[in-house]
Amino acid sequence: MKITLNGKQIEVNPGEYLLSVIRREGIEIPALCHHDAVEPVGACRLCIVEITRPEWEGWSRLVTSCLYPVEEGLIVETHSKLVSDTRATLLDMQLARCPDAEIIQKWAKEYGIEKTSFPVREDADKCILCDICVRICNAVGRYAIARTSRGIEKVVAVPLELGEDQACIGCLSCAHACPTGAIEWKEDSNTRTIWGLTFTLEKCPVTGEVLGTPQQLDHFAKKAGLSRDYFTKSDKAHKHETAKKFVKII
Ligand code: SF4
Ligand code: FES
Known part of the structure; x- marks a missing residue:
């Protein structure tokens, strides 16, 4: 099967997603809610690309590459003006949500944004609500964290009621997988603390x-x-x- 990626015809495997092909070709695009260990969910939208086909007669659309499977004859642009402008707006919004997240700062800068044009969130933390931590915890088999509400805000936290076999085991899988370093944890020679729990x-x-x-x-x-x-x-x-x-x- 063949697709055209940024003007170059390449061979792809049926069933694979555009993001894997883009990465294999060495093209860098932000894809912050993607983690190889868990199913994609398309939460951050940053991996968008523009797709078209000759028979679409100039019509095109934006799709999230982490969720879009390859199709014979597809024409894909990872950095068209439409993609870059949309990605820049998304990054601008993320910068207002998480002004201290280094990875957001880095990508925003690449798209020409040094300072967000949106009002910065009060009590801003580094969480972009990508859900990688929740998905990883579920994959580990614990279901110990989830999205919950804090006022009008959504946050990831330990739910108030958990079954015994759901409680956090302090494995750090969530913290290691978080793309923005939002999950705080600390360790000394005898203990480890995460999600407000201390383990020996x-x-x-x-x-x-x-x-x-x-x-x-x-x-x-x-x-x-x-x-x-x-x-x-x-x-x-x-x-x-x-x-x-x-x-x-x-
Ligand atoms: S804590 Fe990290 S991994 Fe979890 S949702 Fe927020 S940014 Fe994503
Ligand atoms: S990586 Fe595709 S939407 Fe986040």
């Missing part, structure tokens, strides 16, 4: 490395169908033990 940390008795929180290790052992004992030592310690066994065999 379990360490490898051989190497002293932090293994995670006990709740996280319980959950991952259960999910992977592995013995919990496997998670009481670090990978380094496991490798070391295996190497020692081989030395004995030889």
Whole structure:
């Protein structure tokens, strides 16, 4: 199957999304709500591209590339004037929502925006409501965070009522996946704090490395169908033990 991307004809695979093709071709566009580990939802709209076909006789439309599957003969522009102007407006709005988010500042600058033209949100944080954290937490199998309302604002938070098997396990998957660094967490040598909860940390008795929180290790052992004992030592310690066994065999 072939499409034309920014004037160049390229081979694509049926079923793949335009954003994967764009990235494979080394073209950079912002795609902040996209994460390879979870299904796309099209929340940020920043990955928009302009598509057309010869038979559309000059008519074109904007689509979110993370959600749009390739089609034979499609003509795609990632940086047309319409795309750039629309993307710039979206970034301008995001900058008003999250003025301190470095990734937004960077992309806004690339589209010529140093300062937002919209009123800056009161109590602005760095959350662009992309839902990556919520989707990742669900994929981990916990459902511990969700979008909730704070006055007229929507925010991501820990819901007030959660089942025991939904509670946060302090695994940090959400914080590591967040594109804007909006999720605050901290760790000292013995504890980890995230979403207002403090967990003790379990360490490898051989190497002293932090293994995670006990709740996280319980959950991952259960999910992977592995013995919990496997998670009481670090990978380094496991490798070391295996190497020692081989030395004995030889
Ligand atoms: S906290 Fe981060 S990952 Fe979660 S919705 Fe906000 S920006 Fe997205
Ligand atoms: S990455 Fe496509 S809408 Fe956000």
